[in-house]
Amino acid sequence: MEIPKKMLAAQLVARGQIELREVDVPVPGPGEVLIRVEACGICGTDVEIRDHGMPGEPAMPFTMGHEYAGVVVQLGPTVDEFKIGDRVASEVHKGCGRCHNCIMGEYTACLNFGKPEKGHSASGMTTDGGFAEYAIKHVNTLYKISDQISFDEAAIITTAGSAFYAIDAMGGYIAGDTVAIVGPGPIGLALAQASKALGADKVILTGTRQGRLELGKKMGADYTVNVKEGQDPVAVVRDLTGGLGADVVFDAAGTSDSLDTALNLVRPGGAIVMVAFYKKPVTVNINRAVVRNVHLYTVRGEGRRNVRRALSLSAQNKIDLKPLITHHFPLREINRAFDTFTQRIDNAIKVIVHPQE
Ligand SMILES: [Zn+2]
Numbered sequence: 001m002e003i004p005k006k007m008l009a010a011q012l013v014a015r016g017q018i019e020l021r022e023v024d025v026p027v028p029g030p031g032e033v034l035i036r037v038e039a040c041g042i043c044g045t046d047v048e049i050r051d052h053g054m055p056g057e058p059a060m061p062f063t064m065g066h067e068y069a070g071v072v073v074q075l076g077p078t079v080d081e082f083k084i085g086d087r088v089a090s091e092v093h094k095g096c097g098r099c100h101n102c103i104m105g106e107y108t109a110c111l112n113f114g115k116p117e118k119g120h121s122a123s124g125m126t127t128d129g130g131f132a133e134y135a136i137k138h139v140n141t142l143y144k145i146s147d148q149i150s151f152d153e154a155a156i157i158t159t160a161g162s163a164f165y166a167i168d169a170m171g172g173y174i175a176g177d178t179v180a181i182v183g184p185g186p187i188g189l190a191l192a193q194a195s196k197a198l199g200a201d202k203v204i205l206t207g208t209r210q211g212r213l214e215l216g217k218k219m220g221a222d223y224t225v226n227v228k229e230g231q232d233p234v235a236v237v238r239d240l241t242g243g244l245g246a247d248v249v250f251d252a253a254g255t256s257d258s259l260d261t262a263l264n265l266v267r268p269g270g271a272i273v274m275v276a277f278y279k280k281p282v283t284v285n286i287n288r289a290v291v292r293n294v295h296l297y298t299v300r301g302e303g304r305r306n307v308r309r310a311l312s313l314s315a316q317n318k319i320d321l322k323p324l325i326t327h328h329f330p331l332r333e334i335n336r337a338f339d340t341f342t343q344r345i346d347n348a349i350k351v352i353v354h355p356q357e
């Protein structure tokens, strides 16, 4: 496979400013491969990085993009896990492999986050990512995918991986449970689908946008609650659970209101998993958890190899992320792609960039 010396990359050149630049095609080091990027999704975290930055960020300019899939085109030294031509999905976080958390398997919470000299990388966040024609990935962040999974779906597989990680982090088990999800964003919708695939008894999705809630119904929600239309999620869940509350509640919205709702939806002794980043400090009545022995969990990203589970369920047609994909753009229209995503033009949910177009 012929690999050019130069490529096009969408780089963050200043806060809030992404530009297309011609840069060198990177060369994979030990344990790494070069990927021809076929699809790279835009996520809320990208907007955060563009506009506000994140801890561990490299010096600008650097290439953003952390949700991508493609084809292995070059192997670095020692790589025998993949071969040239393999179609692969990727996850973001490569732990350092030497800190306490990495050794315990919690590599998305690597204690050397943002320290490449220690072996950590999070592509598109702390090193160059996938809004480019080619990108470097360490083998421990890659998964070979079957032919029936499209690159678009593979690019956003971490969305489902994050959902499975959230379930994993609380100790697993959704079979037979009543699950409430606050916030019908991509992760909330993926959680509805994952919960149903794992045998949830009832899935209740609450939010404010009717279109998203409709989509939620297609993706596994048995009941939807539109707060904006005056529906009360607490009353609905009580009604459905004989007054008890949900066994599990996911806060996929990340506000004071959403966490407060979660605290009122969960049954005594149930679990709340916080899967969204909170944009501001939140104020809630945390005694709703303490005095009722509610278990609180947080997760970051798609840890503990849960992307593997997402890919498997996708190949088995038990989950399907395609309904989340609403828009495609070639790499040279990166800023239009971002605008479409941030302004939710035409009800955009997941916007995918195609670097080879
Ligand atoms: Zn993301």
Ligand SMILES: [Zn+2]
Pocket: 095, 096, 097, 098, 099, 100, 101, 102, 103, 107, 109, 110, 111, 112, 113, 120
């Ligand atoms: Zn580590």
